Amino acid sequence: MSDRLPDEQFRQLLSMRSERPEAIAEAYAARKRPQRLLNDRGTMFLVAADHPARGALATGGNPLAMADRRGLLRRLVIALAHPDVDGVLGSPDVIEELLLLGALEGKVVIGSMNRGGLDGASWTMDDRFTGYDAASIAACNLEGGKMLLRIDDRDAGTAATLQACGQAVTELAARRLLAMVEPLPYHRDETGALVLRTDAGSLCRAMTVASALGTTSAYTWLKMPACDDPETVYASTTLPCVVLGGVAAADRAAQVASWGRTLRQPVVRGLVAGRTVLYPPDDDVAATVDAAAQVLRAATAAGPP
Template sequence: MELTKSASFESIKDVRAENPGAIRTALENRQRRELIRGDGRLLIIAADHPARGAIAVGKNPTAMGSRRELLERFAEALSRPGVDGVLGTPDVIDDLALMGLLDDKIVVGSMNRGGLRGSTFEFDDRFTGYSIEALKNQGLDFAKTLLRINLQDNTSVATLEANARAVDEACKHEIPIMLEPFMAEWVNGRVVNDLSTDAVVLSVAIAQGLGHSSAYTWLKLPVVSEMERVMEATTLPTLLLGGDVDGDQEKAFESWNGAVSLPGVRGLVVGRSLLYPTSGDVSQAVDIAAKMVHGSSL
């Protein structure tokens, strides 16, 4: 099965081995777009999970382990109207660039992937992906960080500081940066995010104060109960995350639909829920999300 009309899985491998400079050329030559245009709302498809060791989807522990399948699903998702951009680590973004799928798309680079899922150092979430300087040099549009805060784990302060410095660098280069904060803790040897309304409000309060300016800071927040109260906690532009639907696609869609129209919410950033929908139909799932975000303007 071809990934696109011009790029097969095998041809991408050949280009990477024989002409690695083609990646930079593809990024430099892609058609860029304004961050905010039209109705001012965004639907971003995300796939930065594998680089953090998170390749499971629902009950399938290795669903995202096949790069061929991931790229095929991405190609299908990006072909749908209303998809504004992608979020990924350099390996994913480079593949999509070689496939010619980034024209007229917002490209969001994921910065910290060091807190590997299931590791003893998961809260020590070091910046092992993009830097702000790299995003600027490669002509990418947006930065994204994960900010899990454990008040009982000393390593959280290093992640807080790293996020603050990333915000500073983003402001310096005038690149929007999306912080994804959670209050979290160890539970039976696993990191568990606190998705209570109070905890999300607290995470917002902490995240939006990082750095010497919040001018270029956005938030990426989970959909929880009392989202109205969450959105009253900030003036920062906010995108809602999709998460793993864990078998209940309709419930996920219902929760997104109820929150995406709140003041301050600019759209959705969704990965596994749209790339690996329980229905198996990527196009249908993406179209439903796009309709939620863009409504009649689509």
Template sequence: MTAGQGDGVGGDGHVRVDVPALVHTRTHHPEAIAEAAACRVRRPRLSASGQLMIVAADHPARGALGVGDRGLAMASRADLLERLCLALSRPGVDGVLATADILDDLLLLGALDHKVVMGSMNRGGLQGASFELDDRFTGHRPEDIQHRRFDAGKLLLRIDYDDPGSLATLESAARAIDDMAARRLPVFVEPFICERTPEGRLRSDLSAAAVTRSLAIASGLGGSSAYTWLKVPVTENPDDMARVMEASTLPAVLLGGDIGDDPEGQAMAFEKWRDALRLPTVRGLVVGRSLLYPADGDVTAAVDFAVELVDTAVEVL
């Protein structure tokens, strides 16, 4: 039995993680993580169908632990791991996006065989910090992703025209894209145009014009775009998405974001994804909190419905 693995998926759909066993392995046999990475069964390509369904869990490393009104919803690592293992066990889920600490746990749990593994690269822009837009690369480096035999990386690119920190992030993002391309590793770039509210909080502009501009900027970073994907929010008005996605020929996945605790809001988000997934450059979903912490608490149902949306889009394309 893999270190930390409990009884697997129970009859109630709940996955049980043996945290003491994980801590014991990390304490007495830390090299087990590298051994698990070396033995992981990889997929021959990101996706046979050209579409991806990825579960995201890189929020905690940025200090973003909230879901809706629950400020510390993601604070329990055991609970998060159990939700992730359950999501990854569902048919049609291609893989996971996370930081090293979470991916190391999932390796020890044996949950990453035949899955796409995406390392989160820049987590320095802590939520609410004065330096939030100087988003330095404090997570996976390209060499880490290659050494661990992971499949891709992801970086966040938030741009505020009034914040000099955005320039540092732009430059470091471009160099990371170069480094990933040199290794022939895909990198998913998640761009936003942002601004500060009068209270000093960072707000992402999801208007059609702002999202279009962010995609144009992200597409031009680095010396090669051959391995660059885009990770794109749905605009405030979903009817604008067809025009917005004309800004680039790079393949793109839709992100989920925090849609709160309202079941009606979750249903509306799912419908927005359904329409946008039919666009020619959109190749799937990378969604975290709205699937792992759904409004009704049913992770299985939320994940399965998202998979169905992606599968339906494949049939349409």
């Protein structure tokens, strides 16, 4: 795989950025939108690219892997070219670059809304809204917005994030736009580092809290991790769910296969994978995306466990 955009394509992108900023608004307006959120199999497979907006650049042992924008865009273009990939989840800058590259025609596009809790910052749990808002998502003709909701019972900042996410759910629903909430329970270990809680009780609690945000849940979807007890966790809601792919592991095949049991839960409608498929250990983006697509297809065909 060529790990960067071809020279001519990259030069054209830089030229539009500097000489024709209005091209972005034109691209938003001209984009061919998908006819519906779910594909013909009733599922949704998105690639996630909002990590750099929160300063989370590391993956696979490389602390600056996602800092190379030309390389990131090349990987996204490869992933989006797979026929089973239905779209992308990203921050405005990435979405706009993919639009200018013509990579989002007919794709589902979900705008990332709150990226203020910078990775590694002392205020990292303060997940303020710094990206798209409901009004801009509607104006840009996107299909919905995604918000991160990290929950730490010992961090009072969680309350403000809950309130802001509730408001965003309400505002998106008023426009009949998808509100994708990612509720993740955390605690700090003895060193003060944030650790994701993966036990069924914590995940169930986070899911039920997120389900109740806003004045209506009619347009709310949940983005949750695969887990050891998906039958218990995913029985906590009737809302549509997508499974997040997480950080790339050394054993790609084992990691992708591990999603299968969760993907077969009745409320699960798809998969959102970022670094797992964009930065696999063997650097074969196309093969990793295809492996994830096959697992999603197999889970759909198999039905609930």
